[in-house]
Amino acid sequence: xxxxxxxxxxxxxxxxxxxxxxxxxxxxxxxxxxxxxxxxxxxxxxxxxxxxxxxxxxxxxxxxxxxxxxxxxxxxxxxxxxxxxxxxxxxxxxxxxxxxxxxxxxxxxxxxxxxxxxxxxxxxxxxxxxxxxxxxxxxxxxxxx
Numbered sequence: 001x002x003x004x005x006x007x008x009x010x011x012x013x014x015x016x017x018x019x020x021x022x023x024x025x026x027x028x029x030x031x032x033x034x035x036x037x038x039x040x041x042x043x044x045x046x047x048x049x050x051x052x053x054x055x056x057x058x059x060x061x062x063x064x065x066x067x068x069x070x071x072x073x074x075x076x077x078x079x080x081x082x083x084x085x086x087x088x089x090x091x092x093x094x095x096x097x098x099x100x101x102x103x104x105x106x107x108x109x110x111x112x113x114x115x116x117x118x119x120x121x122x123x124x125x126x127x128x129x130x131x132x133x134x135x136x137x138x139x140x141x142x143x144x145x
Contacts, residue, residue, distance in 0.1 A: 081113065
């Protein structure tokens with residue numbers, strides 16, 4: 001079967017807008033030179049996007065994945081894996097959305113193994129799951145607009 005859609009290599013830029021037509025594709029995130037704000041399209045039934053970090057070392061930059069409105073909030077969360085295990089902090093813990101208004105999701109200084117999936121099952125909200133690997137004490141966080 002010929003491949004008609006290819007994975008997305010996200011550019012090293014300050015902003016990136018995800019297209020609804022790119023649903024179902026993995027978005028490969030580079031080792032960035034500055035923080036990036038990623039804007040999701042309007043939610044719609046069945047849309048899903050996956051973001052995977054593909055740098056060769058821990059990134060010093062952050063991702064902010066924005067739904068654009070507290071009405072289109074996140075449900076779920078991610079697992080944070082501490083990349084400097086044994087340094088006295090929690091080694092593995094969940095980072096959860098509040099499930100009622102958090103529309104911004106930040107991934108701090110991702111390392112290899114970071115992979116996040118965001119999908120819309122109801123046409124309004126976004127489900128988020130995955131794993132964030134980082135040496136940061138709080139590698140993932142949710143907030144309102």
